[in-house]
Structures are given as structure tokens and as C-alpha cells.
Amino acid sequence: MIDQLIDAVIDREGGYSDHPADRGGATRFGITEAVARANGYAGDMRHFSRAAAVAIYRRIYWTRPAFDQVATRAPTLAAELFDTGVNMGPAVAVTFLQRALNALNRGASDYPDVVLDGRVGAQTLAALDRFLLTRRTSGETVLVKAIEAMQGECYMALAEQRPANEAFLYGWLANRLG
Known part of the structure; x- marks a missing residue:
């Protein structure tokens, strides 16, 4: 892979x-x-x-960043984390995953919130396992969409905050999302 x-x-x-x-x-x-x-x-x-x-x-x-460990559970998610990590840094990609897991755990009723530390460790993997078990087949797809949404927002903010980044925005949106 x-x-x-x-x-x-x-x-x-x-x-x-x-x-x-x-x-x-x-x-x-x-x-x-x-x-x-x-x-x-x-x-x-x-x-x-x-x-x-x-x-x-x-x-x-x-x-x-242990994306290989994510790949054994959710290969499409691991591919998204890898690509996001290449473009924005692995810790940013992992933080996006952790934020998504926290926001999608129904008030911590499915699993405890994950510490936003930018590292795939036992806590993040346990939350991912529980999320995938709870949400079944659509869970991985939803996590990928959540990560892409956060990534897209970051690209927009980068272009808005630094006009020189507008030179890259189209390519980022065209080639890094979806």
C-alpha cells in the first residue's frame, strides 16, 4: 500500500x-x-x-506517525492521513483525526475523548477501533470527509492570511481533497 x-x-x-x-x-x-x-x-x-x-x-x-497501524484498521483513512501529513505535517494530520474522533463520539458516550497530542498512540487507536466498530462500514468514509473538511479550511485560511499562498490554493484544493 x-x-x-x-x-x-x-x-x-x-x-x-x-x-x-x-x-x-x-x-x-x-x-x-x-x-x-x-x-x-x-x-x-x-x-x-x-x-x-x-x-x-x-x-x-x-x-x-504510525499510519501503518491505522492502515491495518482503515486503509483509506491511512492513505488520507499520509497525504495530509505530507502536505501539512504528520502531527497536523493526526490532530485532525483526533479532533474528528472527539467530535463524532456522541458526547464521549462511545469512547473517552482523545487527547489532542498529534500522535497515534494506544488511546487514539482504541478510539479509532471503537469508532469503526460502532459506525460500521460508513465510519471510515465519514472520518476521511471530516479530515478533508479540516484540511480544506486550513488551505482557505492560509490563502486568506498570506496572499502569496493564493498561488497554491487552487492546486491544494484540486489535488489534495477528495
């Missing part, structure tokens, strides 16, 4: 980019220079390898 998700992100992100309005600076295969440097890359981003990008996506955006 993760191999296909990584391929899709790399296809969507493309090769080298250094858009003047992008605060992330130079990127290659969607990996920012800061992330590449934090993971030991010292060269010019134009020469950053696809294999290095794949390794970073797998480690930083799939395994470390």
Missing part, C-alpha cells in the same frame, strides 16, 4: 521546484530542503534522489 501512496505523491509533486512564494524553499519530489537536510542530505536539491525521497516518505510520513 505505502509504495503506491509514495509513487502517487511523487508523481503529483513532480521533480525540482523552487517557487518564490513557497516558504518551504527548494523541493524535489515534494521533499523540502529542510527535511532533506534534517535527514542527512547535504547536496544541491536538484540532485536529491528519488530513492532518498522514498525512504523519507516511508520513515517520516508513514512509519513514525
Whole structure:
């Protein structure tokens, strides 16, 4: 599963980019220079390898945030968390999930509220398990919609707060939601 998700992100992100309005600076295969440097890359981003990008996506955006554990329960949800995490950071994606779980638990009657810590741990996985058991087949779909709604609101706010981000809003909405 993760191999296909990584391929899709790399296809969507493309090769080298250094858009003047992008605060992330130079990127290659969607990996920012800061992330590449934090993971030991010292060269010019134009020469950053696809294999290095794949390794970073797998480690930083799939395994470390425990989206692999979500995937065993809800693969479509895990794919959404991965994509959101790549674009906004894994902790943001997890916080969206935690917020959705809390808002959808009918006043904590289905399971206890989850601490909004941006980490998939035992508490978040237990709440997810209970939610999926309670809501059955539509539960995963509803969680994905909730995460996409929060993601879309963040994109709108980013464009409203910083006009330079308007250059990216259309692409974010077209390629990151749904």
C-alpha cells in the first residue's frame, strides 16, 4: 500500500521546484530542503534522489506517525492521513483525526475523548477501533470527509492570511481533497 501512496505523491509533486512564494524553499519530489537536510542530505536539491525521497516518505510520513497501524484498521483513512501529513505535517494530520474522533463520539458516550497530542498512540487507536466498530462500514468514509473538511479550511485560511499562498490554493484544493 505505502509504495503506491509514495509513487502517487511523487508523481503529483513532480521533480525540482523552487517557487518564490513557497516558504518551504527548494523541493524535489515534494521533499523540502529542510527535511532533506534534517535527514542527512547535504547536496544541491536538484540532485536529491528519488530513492532518498522514498525512504523519507516511508520513515517520516508513514512509519513514525504510525499510519501503518491505522492502515491495518482503515486503509483509506491511512492513505488520507499520509497525504495530509505530507502536505501539512504528520502531527497536523493526526490532530485532525483526533479532533474528528472527539467530535463524532456522541458526547464521549462511545469512547473517552482523545487527547489532542498529534500522535497515534494506544488511546487514539482504541478510539479509532471503537469508532469503526460502532459506525460500521460508513465510519471510515465519514472520518476521511471530516479530515478533508479540516484540511480544506486550513488551505482557505492560509490563502486568506498570506496572499502569496493564493498561488497554491487552487492546486491544494484540486489535488489534495477528495
